[in-house]
Amino acid sequence: MPIRAVVYASEAVAEIVADGLGQTEGRLCSIIDDAARFNRDAGVTGVLLFDGERFLQYLEGPEDGLAVAYSRVVGASSHSGLVELQRGRVGRRRLPFWPMRWLPVESQELARMASADWTSFFQRGDATAPNATGMDLLQVAVQQQVAVIG
Template sequence: MPIRAVVYTSEAAADIAASRLGQTGGKLCEIVDDAARFNRNAGVTGVLLFDGERFVQYMEGPDDGLLVAYSRVLGASSHCGVIELQRGRVGQRRLPFWPMRWLPVEPTELRRVAGADWTGFVQREGAGASATATGMDLLRALVEPYAAAL
């Protein structure tokens, strides 16, 4: 079954941005827990980066599951100003670790990921910190420390 992916950036709603970054049990945790429950059944995996004001989210899975999960994202009141950075087919899952998880990142890291080249979800081995790193390289470098703890 082909795996498809989508990555976007958006602005957090005021009630999400007003809550303390990293707060467990807050509104963002509730939203991500709900998404994880849905995604598990839909076969979707992904990660949500949050800098306290903005999001970058990467999701992947089978076409039908991803389509429904992404439509839920687009209808959510937890954010606004969604800008799709890339959507398309990926040869294999890149982030199979979680049905959904949010990770805190610095604003400079989030801007760098959002502004990177996402064309074709290209990933180069060992390019995570280089000047030519793709969006997938940068995302992978941010996620790996959390995935290694599994």
């Protein structure tokens, strides 16, 4: 079954921004818990990066499950100004370990990812290069956080 992916950036609503990055019981955690339950059943995996004001989310899974999960994202009241950065087929799952998880990132890191090249979800393998792709940067951000949270 082909795996598809989508990545977007958006602005968090004031209620989520007010909770801040250290939230453990905030609205964002509730949203993520709900998304994880839904995504598990839909066969979707992904990650939501949050810099305290903005989101960048990468989702992947079978076409039907991803379509429904993404329609929930598009209709969510937790953010605004959604900009789809890329959507398409991927050869394999890149983030198979979480139905959904949010990770804190620095503002500059999120901005660099959002403006990077997401074409075909290509990876060059060098996130330090000036022309690092969005997937290169996302993989490094996730690996760094996985190392921190275990």
